[in-house]
Structures are given as C-alpha cells and as structure tokens.
Amino acid sequence: MGRPPEVFVRPVSMAEGRRLQRIGRTAKDPVKLRRAIVVLMSAQDQPVPDIDHLLDCSQEYVRGVIHDSNHIGFRALDPKWSGGRPRTISDAARRRICLIARCCPRDLELPFSTWSLSKLAEHLVATGVVASISRESVRRILREGGIGWQATKTWKTSSDPDFMPKMAAVLDLYDNPPPEGRVVCVDEFGPLNLQPRPGRTWRPEGAPARQRATFHRYGGVRHMLAALDLATGKMVYRIRQRKRWREFLAFLKVLRERWPGQKLYLILDNFSPHKHPHVRRWAADNDVELVFLPTYASWLNWIECEFTALRYFALNGTDHQSHTEQGTAIADYMRWRNARALPKRHFAPDSVIRTWTDYKVNVA
Structure with missing residues (x-):
C-alpha cells in the first residue's frame, strides 16, 4: 500500500528559491521566518509530516501555509494578526x-x-x-491621532512698521549680491566669560565628564566683533574688551582695508553703536552701506548660525583659565573653519518667509 497523497508547494523558480533563502537568513519576524521555511522545505519535496516534526507545529498549519502559498504567492509569508476584543471607542x-x-x-x-x-x-x-x-x-x-506631549515655545514677532521692506532688501542682497560690491554680515558675539561651559561628549554610560563649579569669576569679559563674507564664506573677527562705537568703527576700518576698491554692504542689527553718528559719517565717506535688519529680526543675519557653530565646537565643554587660552581656542577653530569655507548661497530657501505674498516689495 503506497504513501497517501501529500500536499506540496507548486514548483518555484530559481529567483523565488533565492528569495526564500534570503528571507530565511534575514527575516526578523518569527512568523514570517517559519512560513518561509515551510515553503522552502515543501519545494524540496519534503512531506508535511517531516516539516511538522522539524518545526514542531501541526500538520494543519503546514498544509494551510502551503495552500496559501500556492494561491497568493509570497504574500502568504506575511503574518496575519487578527482577533482580540473589538474596539469599544468609536x-x-x-x-x-x-x-x-x-x-x-x-x-x-x-x-x-x-x-x-x-x-x-x-x-x-x-x-x-x-x-x-x-x-x-x-x-x-x-x-x-498624532498628538504628542510638546513643550510650549515663545515667538517674538517684529514690531518694526517697515519689516517687509527691510526684510526684502536683506534677502535681495543675499539672493542677488551686487557685482560691484561685497555683502558682509556683521555682528557681536559674547560676552566671552572665563567659566566652565556645559557640553556633550562621547563617554561610557553612567560616567559623564565633570567640570568644576564657579561662584566668582574675576577674569572679566571679552567681546568678539565678527564679519561673514558671503562671497567666500570666510569669517574675520577681532576680540576686544569693549564693544562701543569706537571698537566697532575700528573693526569696520579693518573690513574696509581687507576689500579695497569694492563697495561694502554690511548687514547689521540695530545695536546702538552700529547707528552712532561717527559710524554713519565714516561709512558714507568710505563707500560702505549700512543695511539694518528689522527690529527683533536678528535671525535674518546669516552670521548667527556661524556663532551657534562656534559656541558648539569651540567653547562648549571647555574650562579655559585665561582669555589668552580661550582666544587661542577660538583662533584655532576659525582657521580650521575658514580653510573649509564655501560661498554662502540660498538663504532659507524653504522657509515660510519665501512664500509670503508681501515679499516682493518695491524698496524705495
């Protein structure tokens, strides 16, 4: 008396066989892995009882997987989760x-x-x-429903009545720098205190880096006056004890000497030394145009993101004991940065400020 008729998977091609082997090696879902093994063993002419014995499952389960594979192909390998109590909340x-x-x-x-x-x-x-x-x-x-526990954020809108024309003027300089001139973003960074600064570093779990605590800081402060040249992406800076109009004007003279023969368009915020009469008079006499940002819109100054990188990579996680040591660290970072600088183009291309209907304003 011969062996009773058995159920076998339909003949599989070479590509299907390789796919089954790949699933058997890489599948992370145990259900998908077990079903792939059933199909692969059946394709090798192994009968249902042998498959049942190897996988320690019922023969009904093996026959069901084989039948599903013959009808719907590889979709039969995917788990079919079902059951459970029906929803009580509509x-x-x-x-x-x-x-x-x-x-x-x-x-x-x-x-x-x-x-x-x-x-x-x-x-x-x-x-x-x-x-x-x-x-x-x-x-x-x-x-x-896509609802998460989010922190409340603040947003300060500009109170400048000429916000749109001023923003349009700045963005136009970013997008279309004048061929006869140079667009430079200028701002102050600081104060530079002598203090341990928090930061992040790779450390073993449970063993964070430690720094001293300070109650008194007797080293005084310094201020950085910096400029970002959009044509090259390089930065120029000076560190001074004060940031009055005198220091600011001296820094502008450094920029003027750096690019002789070109008109300078300086993007500035509304810090009072920037608008000092002596500064305005010198700028008018030396082919320097001061382009002021709207009030409370310092985020339009392209140099702000460079200051964020400077703080993150050169200062965070440090504890300098003198301004000379701190200045050396900043100088090292600046040389490294300027050696890799690229021209600055495409300011905030996907920002909502680019879609405002009032963006195309005729600037007087």
Whole structure:
C-alpha cells in the first residue's frame, strides 16, 4: 500500500528559491521566518509530516501555509494578526478625544491650564464622550491621532512698521549680491566669560565628564566683533574688551582695508553703536552701506548660525583659565573653519518667509 497523497508547494523558480533563502537568513519576524521555511522545505519535496516534526507545529498549519502559498504567492509569508476584543471607542469618539486634548482646559471652564492623562480621562467620562477609559487608552489614542506631549515655545514677532521692506532688501542682497560690491554680515558675539561651559561628549554610560563649579569669576569679559563674507564664506573677527562705537568703527576700518576698491554692504542689527553718528559719517565717506535688519529680526543675519557653530565646537565643554587660552581656542577653530569655507548661497530657501505674498516689495 503506497504513501497517501501529500500536499506540496507548486514548483518555484530559481529567483523565488533565492528569495526564500534570503528571507530565511534575514527575516526578523518569527512568523514570517517559519512560513518561509515551510515553503522552502515543501519545494524540496519534503512531506508535511517531516516539516511538522522539524518545526514542531501541526500538520494543519503546514498544509494551510502551503495552500496559501500556492494561491497568493509570497504574500502568504506575511503574518496575519487578527482577533482580540473589538474596539469599544468609536472613531468619532477618538477624533473628539484628540480635539479636546488640544484645547486649553480653561476654555472648557476647568480650573487648570494644562491636561494630565488622569484629568483628561476624568473629563471625558464626566462629559459623556466615553463611558469609561483608562489613562493608557487615552495615551494610545492621542499617539495614534498624532498628538504628542510638546513643550510650549515663545515667538517674538517684529514690531518694526517697515519689516517687509527691510526684510526684502536683506534677502535681495543675499539672493542677488551686487557685482560691484561685497555683502558682509556683521555682528557681536559674547560676552566671552572665563567659566566652565556645559557640553556633550562621547563617554561610557553612567560616567559623564565633570567640570568644576564657579561662584566668582574675576577674569572679566571679552567681546568678539565678527564679519561673514558671503562671497567666500570666510569669517574675520577681532576680540576686544569693549564693544562701543569706537571698537566697532575700528573693526569696520579693518573690513574696509581687507576689500579695497569694492563697495561694502554690511548687514547689521540695530545695536546702538552700529547707528552712532561717527559710524554713519565714516561709512558714507568710505563707500560702505549700512543695511539694518528689522527690529527683533536678528535671525535674518546669516552670521548667527556661524556663532551657534562656534559656541558648539569651540567653547562648549571647555574650562579655559585665561582669555589668552580661550582666544587661542577660538583662533584655532576659525582657521580650521575658514580653510573649509564655501560661498554662502540660498538663504532659507524653504522657509515660510519665501512664500509670503508681501515679499516682493518695491524698496524705495
């Protein structure tokens, strides 16, 4: 009496066989891995009982995988999670929960200004949104709805009545630098104190780097006056004890000597030394145009991001004992940076400021 008829997977091609072997080597899902082994063993003419014995599963399971593979191919390898208790909270209720979570509790006549999961769950039951709900269910519903626990941020808008024309003038210089001139962003960085500065570094887990604490800082402060040349991406700087109009004017003279014969367009904020009468008079007499940013819009100055990098890479995590030591560290970073500098182009190309309808303003 011969062997009873068995179930085998349909003949597989060489490409399908290689794909099954790859799944067997790389699959991280145990269900997908087991189903791939069933199909691969059946393709090698191994009967269902042998597969059942090797994988320690039922023969009904093996036959089911083989039948599914013959009908729908590799889709039969994907897990089919199903079952569980049906949802007790409707989609409409879930949308309402997400909406309520985004509201300020005081707008709903509650005596607090922010939600906790417990307070939100209690309010949902009290208002009849749901019959009952746990804090964990609230958390999962909010996560599925794309609602996260976010910190509140502040945003300072410019109060300058000429904000749009001034911004348009600055962006036009960034986008279309005059061929006969040079666009340079100028600003002050500091104060440069002698203090241990927090930072980040690679360390073993549980063994962070430690620095001394300070209660008195007797070393005084220094200030950096810096300029970013957009044509080359290089920076020029001077470190001084003060940042009055005298120091600022002396720094402008350094810039004037650096690029003789070219008109300088200096992007500046509204710091009072920048607008001193002596500074304005010297600029008018030396082919230097002072282009002032709108009030409370220092983020338009391209040099600000360079200051962030300077603080992160040259100062954070340090504890310099003298201004000479700190100045040397800054000089080393500046030489390294300028050696790799590239021209500055495409300021904030995807920013919302590029889509404002009032951006194209005729600047008088």
